[in-house]
Amino acid sequence: MILLRAFLAVFSAAVMSCGITSNTQAAWKAVSPPGYSGSxxxxxxxxxxxxxFISSSNGVIIQNNGTKWTALQSPTNQNLTGVWGQVYQNNGTSAAKVNLYAVGSQGAMLHYNASGWQWQNNATVLKLNSVWGPANQSPPGPAVVAAGQDGIFVNNLMGQNNWHQVFDINGVNFQGLSGNSPQNVLAGSGGGILWSGSGNQLGSWVPFFTNGNQDITAIWNDDTGAYYAVGSSGLVLHGNGSTWQNMSTPTNRTLRAVWGTSASNVYAVGDQGTILRFNGTAWNLETSNTTQDLLAVCGSSASDVTVVGASGTVLNNGNALNHATLSAALAILLGQ
Known part of the structure; x- marks a missing residue:
C-alpha cells in the first residue's frame, strides 16, 4: 500500500506536468512514422x-496506438482526403472496436471495421473532400456525412452501406463539415458561403453569406454550439451557425483545418507550417518547426493534439506516450 501511495503521488505530479489542467502548451514535436516522407x-x-487514424495518399490509413505505426491499405490507390470513425463495444464485451469511414478522389467511399475494408456504393465519381459524423448517433438523422465537388451525401446506417446524395449546386465545391446534432450540419464552400443543412435526412440546405469571398475549408464547433470556420488568406469566422463575425489572425496563409477542446483552446493549421491557437481572447502563432503544409488537426485532450500534413508530417503537442506508459504501470499495481 505504501508503494502504491508513493506511485500515485508521482503519477499525479507527472499528469499535472503534462499540462492537462494548465493552459501552458508544450512545444510541438515531430512524431512522424518512418518511410512516409513521400506521402x-x-x-x-x-x-x-x-x-x-490518419488518411493518406495512395489509399492508405495510418494507425498509431501510442507506440506503434501500422498501415491499413484500403482496396483503392486513390488519394484519401478525410477519415472519421466511431468507437463501439463489440457484442457487449469490454473490448472497444472502431468503425472507420474514409473518402477521397474519384468518389472513393470506404468503410473499415473488425471484418476489414468494405467498398461503399459510390454515390459520385467526383472528389470527396471531407467526412464527418455526429457524436450522438441516436436516430433520427444520418450516421455519417460526406462533402465534395458533387454535393452532400449521407449514410443513415452506421456500419452499413447506405450512401445517397441529399444536396448539390452546380459548380459548388463543398469543403469541411461539422454540426451540433445529426439534424443540424454545416458545410463550407468558395465565395465565403457557409451552407446549413437540417432535417432528419439533412434534406434542407440554405446558404449563409459571410463578409468576404474567401474559400471556407474547414469547420469545428464546441459543445456550446459556437462555431469556428477557417479558409483562405488567414480567414477565421466565429458564429452560432447563422450569424458570423470575422476574427483577427496573425497570418494571411490559407488555413486548412480547425479543431479544439473548448472556446479557450482552439487550433487552426494551414500552409507553410502555420499553427494558430485561440486562447479565448486572441489567435496567436505557435512554432511548428516545419514549413510543410499542414492539412488536419485533432486530439483527445488539450495536452494530446496531433497535426498532420504534407511529406508525411505528424506533430504532437504533449506527452501522450509518457502518459500512456504511466497509466499502464498504474493498472498493473492495481492488479487490473
Missing part, C-alpha cells in the same frame, strides 16, 4: 489518448 497526410481522427 501526404490529409486527415486525422483521434478518439482517445494513444489512438489515432
Amino acid at each position: 501526404t497526410f490529409t486527415g486525422i481522427w483521434q478518439p482517445q489518448p494513444g489512438l489515432r
Whole structure:
C-alpha cells in the first residue's frame, strides 16, 4: 500500500506536468512514422489518448496506438482526403472496436471495421473532400456525412452501406463539415458561403453569406454550439451557425483545418507550417518547426493534439506516450 501511495503521488505530479489542467502548451514535436516522407497526410481522427487514424495518399490509413505505426491499405490507390470513425463495444464485451469511414478522389467511399475494408456504393465519381459524423448517433438523422465537388451525401446506417446524395449546386465545391446534432450540419464552400443543412435526412440546405469571398475549408464547433470556420488568406469566422463575425489572425496563409477542446483552446493549421491557437481572447502563432503544409488537426485532450500534413508530417503537442506508459504501470499495481 505504501508503494502504491508513493506511485500515485508521482503519477499525479507527472499528469499535472503534462499540462492537462494548465493552459501552458508544450512545444510541438515531430512524431512522424518512418518511410512516409513521400506521402501526404490529409486527415486525422483521434478518439482517445494513444489512438489515432490518419488518411493518406495512395489509399492508405495510418494507425498509431501510442507506440506503434501500422498501415491499413484500403482496396483503392486513390488519394484519401478525410477519415472519421466511431468507437463501439463489440457484442457487449469490454473490448472497444472502431468503425472507420474514409473518402477521397474519384468518389472513393470506404468503410473499415473488425471484418476489414468494405467498398461503399459510390454515390459520385467526383472528389470527396471531407467526412464527418455526429457524436450522438441516436436516430433520427444520418450516421455519417460526406462533402465534395458533387454535393452532400449521407449514410443513415452506421456500419452499413447506405450512401445517397441529399444536396448539390452546380459548380459548388463543398469543403469541411461539422454540426451540433445529426439534424443540424454545416458545410463550407468558395465565395465565403457557409451552407446549413437540417432535417432528419439533412434534406434542407440554405446558404449563409459571410463578409468576404474567401474559400471556407474547414469547420469545428464546441459543445456550446459556437462555431469556428477557417479558409483562405488567414480567414477565421466565429458564429452560432447563422450569424458570423470575422476574427483577427496573425497570418494571411490559407488555413486548412480547425479543431479544439473548448472556446479557450482552439487550433487552426494551414500552409507553410502555420499553427494558430485561440486562447479565448486572441489567435496567436505557435512554432511548428516545419514549413510543410499542414492539412488536419485533432486530439483527445488539450495536452494530446496531433497535426498532420504534407511529406508525411505528424506533430504532437504533449506527452501522450509518457502518459500512456504511466497509466499502464498504474493498472498493473492495481492488479487490473
